[in-house]
Amino acid sequence: xxMEPAALDRMFHALSDRSRRGMVDRLGRGPASVMELAxxxxxxxxxxxxxxxxxxxxxxxxxxxxGRVRTYRLQQEALGHLxxxxxxxKASWNMSFDRLDHFLAEEEQTP
Amino acid sequence: xxMEPAALDRMFHALSDRSRRGMVDRLGRGPASVMELAxxxxxxxxxxxxxxxxxxxxxxxxxxxxGRVRTYRLQQEALGHLxxxxxxxKASWNMSFDRLDHFLAEEEQTP
Numbered sequence: 088x089x090m091e092p093a094a095l096d097r098m099f100h101a102l103s104d105r106s107r108r109g110m111v112d113r114l115g116r117g118p119a120s121v122m123e124l125a126x127x128x129x130x131x132x133x134x135x136x137x138x139x140x141x142x143x144x145x146x147x148x149x150x151x152x153x154g155r156v157r158t159y160r161l162q163q164e165a166l167g168h169l170x171x172x173x174x175x176x177k178a179s180w181n182m183s184f185d186r187l188d189h190f191l192a193e194e195e196q197t198p
Numbered sequence: 199x200x201m202e203p204a205a206l207d208r209m210f211h212a213l214s215d216r217s218r219r220g221m222v223d224r225l226g227r228g229p230a231s232v233m234e235l236a237x238x239x240x241x242x243x244x245x246x247x248x249x250x251x252x253x254x255x256x257x258x259x260x261x262x263x264x265g266r267v268r269t270y271r272l273q274q275e276a277l278g279h280l281x282x283x284x285x286x287x288k289a290s291w292n293m294s295f296d297r298l299d300h301f302l303a304e305e306e307q308t309p
Contacts, residue, residue, distance in 0.1 A: 093216075095213075095216070099210050099213040099214035103208075103214055108206070111287070167288075169284055170284050173280055173281050173284060176222070176277060177278075177281060
């Protein structure tokens with residue numbers, strides 16, 4: 088599946104904040120409520136909620152409400168998309184650098 | 199080398215814009231001047247410069263001025279940091295999901 092540019096924009100933006108990355112790391116250990124996610128941060132609950140809204144809009148996390156408790160879960164596939172974006176670039180950059188090496192090696196052999 | 203949270207913030211922020219990702223892709227094929235980088239985009243030169251400043255501040259690209267021409271180059275190591283950040287998370291998430299699978303399998307075996 089190819090990611091829409093807007094979806095990648097949202098995902099990179101969501102990860103551009105260390106508190107949000109901290110929440111992603113916490114969710115990597117299992118689902119958590121807003122209160123559990125807020126605990127390690129010295130932030131007001133509305134600020135935590137704002138970060139979680141950004142994360143959910145990016146597709147990196149998903150939430151569900153059961154009674155009065157909203158539980159957040161990581162969407163691992165989303166990180167897979169980012170991983171693919173980076174891997175594709177790494178592969179093509181290495182190729183262009185390989186081509187450059189090859190070209191330089193040929194240049195050297197030319198008398 | 200461990201990346202400072204602020205450096206990761208800047209790198210994710212730099213990639214949260216599709217025009218900047220397009221410039222990174224262009225530089226993946228080799229160094230380029232501001233004019234070359236601006237060509238595929240329907241943007242004013244000051245806007246292009248603003249994007250390049252964000253990219254350079256993030257460490258993803260580096261520029262050098264020779265005479266009147268400023269040339270931009272990709273800093274491949276920077277992408278390596280992002281790649282490592284994602285790989286570490288993928289590894290630890292898979293581990294916690296493996297633990298969950300193991301736990302569920304044990305549960306099933308309990309009569």
